[in-house]
Amino acid sequence: MAEKNSGLARVSDLGTLQLQPALCRILDANLDRAREGLRIIEEWCRFGLQSSPLANECKSMRQELASWHAPELRAARNTPGDPGTDLSHPQEEERSGIESLLQANCCRVEEALRVLEEYGKLYHPDMGAVFKQMRYRVYTLESNLMAYRRRQLLDQSPLYLVTSQNDKLFAVVEAALEGGLTLVQYRDKNTDDGERLRNAEQLRQICHHYGALFIMNDRVDLALAVDADGVHLGQQDMPTAFARQLLGPQRLIGRSTTNPEEMQRAIAEGADYIGVGPVYETPTKPGKAPAGLAYIRYAAEHSSVPWFAIGGIDMHNLTDVLDCGAERVAVVRGIMDVEQPTLVTQYFLSQMNRIQTLKAVEQRNVQSHA
Numbered sequence: 393m394a395e396k397n398s399g400l401a402r403v404s405d406l407g408t409l410q411l412q413p414a415l416c417r418i419l420d421a422n423l424d425r426a427r428e429g430l431r432i433i434e435e436w437c438r439f440g441l442q443s444s445p446l447a448n449e450c451k452s453m454r455q456e457l458a459s460w461h462a463p464e465l466r467a468a469r470n471t472p473g474d475p476g477t478d479l480s481h482p483q484e485e486e487r488s489g490i491e492s493l494l495q496a497n498c499c500r501v502e503e504a505l506r507v508l509e510e511y512g513k514l515y516h517p518d519m520g521a522v523f524k525q526m527r528y529r530v531y532t533l534e535s536n537l538m539a540y541r542r543r544q545l546l547d548q549s550p551l552y553l554v555t556s557q558n559d560k561l562f563a564v565v566e567a568a569l570e571g572g573l574t575l576v577q578y579r580d581k582n583t584d585d586g587e588r589l590r591n592a593e594q595l596r597q598i599c600h601h602y603g604a605l606f607i608m609n610d611r612v613d614l615a616l617a618v619d620a621d622g623v624h625l626g627q628q629d630m631p632t633a634f635a636r637q638l639l640g641p642q643r644l645i646g647r648s649t650t651n652p653e654e655m656q657r658a659i660a661e662g663a664d665y666i667g668v669g670p671v672y673e674t675p676t677k678p679g680k681a682p683a684g685l686a687y688i689r690y691a692a693e694h695s696s697v698p699w700f701a702i703g704g705i706d707m708h709n710l711t712d713v714l715d716c717g718a719e720r721v722a723v724v725r726g727i728m729d730v731e732q733p734t735l736v737t738q739y740f741l742s743q744m745n746r747i748q749t750l751k752a753v754e755q756r757n758v759q760s761h762a
């Protein structure tokens with residue numbers, strides 16, 4: 393630490409000795425703030441995402457911060473005399489879910505590192521550059537964290553609700569989320585952009601409050617505007633490469649497919665998931681010829697990304713679709729038009745869990761006899 397502390401002399405050389413205790417307090421407070429924020433993020437990486445690389449990245453930055461936390465910085469601490477300890481912002485008290493908790497803490501760490509970068513230049517010749525570099529590491533961490541979380545949640549979502557115009561849009565979506573739904577797409581073909589933006593913003597907030605993913609149908613611009621988790625694109629919509637350029641690597645892109653060629657192309661172009669359908673003819677998509685159960689069997693054999701069977705699926709034909717190998721389904725009327733969306737969501741999820749458990753047991757039996 394002696395080497396790092398040598399910069400202290402520079403402060404007095406500049407004739408700013410009276411600043412020194414304040415400078416030490418600023419550095420002390422922000423070294424603490426950055427470490428605390430990283431620790432909060434690290435806990436989620438470790439216990440929530442179970443990602444060793446992300447947890448280790450947090451830990452390595454915490455250790456580097458600790459190496460700068462010299463005794464004279466700690467000694468300058470004056471908590472009872474600090475007017476900032478009573479100050480808090482209402483947003484500090486509010487966390488709408490894990491997403492906002494992680495974002496708030498990344499922001500907190502980035503701010504603290506910016507302070508260390510600027511004030512650190514008065515303390516040690518290397519400190520500015522070190523903390524600038526660390527701030528960029530945190531930006532990358534934040535981006536990887538969001539990408540990881542979104543893909544993991546997508547992977548763990550067996551049921552996808554695609555909305556339709558409905559007087560009780562928010563109430564129905566919330567009821568389904570109450571039933572355990574973790575993936576929602578806002579699909580609205582008739583409303584003007586102003587109302588669509590307001591609806592999307594509110595749905596994103598509701599979904600994130602329940603820890604669910606929120607996807608925007610068709611529109612990359614609106615997805616970005618409301619900070620959606622991703623966008624769903626059809627065959628007539630924007631090419632994946634353009635969407636990826638606009639959305640970045642951390643947001644999800646879904647693509648509808650109706651046949652094996654479309655599936656292979658969507659996967660090759662980098663879709664994070666695909667829609668597979670329509671399984672049955674459906675009034676929600678009038679005039680679109682059903683791809684049928686044969687295409688579901690094909691997807692079960694060939695898709696290397698998560699895929700959702702869609703089109704005319706309800707509680708009565710669900711098991712037929714699952715029997716063909718589907719592990720995920722997407723529905724519109726099956727939840728939007730029912731009397732008890734919470735119960736129906738629970739039914740869908742329990743059926744899908746049941747089939748998954750049976751499949752896992754069967755696979756274990758096959759392996760143990762092999």
Ligand SMILES: Cc1ncc(COP(=O)(O)OP(=O)(O)O)c(N)n1
Binds near residue numbers: 577610646668722
């Ligand atoms: C999960 C999912 N799969 C397919 C679609 C259909 O998308 P698209 O072909 O673009 O048709 P519209 O939904 O835009 O009418 C989807 N929305 N979601």
Ligand SMILES: Cc1nc(C(=O)O)sc1CCOP(=O)(O)O
Binds near residue numbers: 648668702
């Ligand atoms: C929006 C949509 N896309 C489809 C596709 O096959 O790409 S089928 C579909 C409508 C699904 O509605 P419901 O669950 O009410 O039948």
Ligand SMILES: [Mg+2]
Binds near residue numbers: 625626
């Ligand atoms: Mg579309």
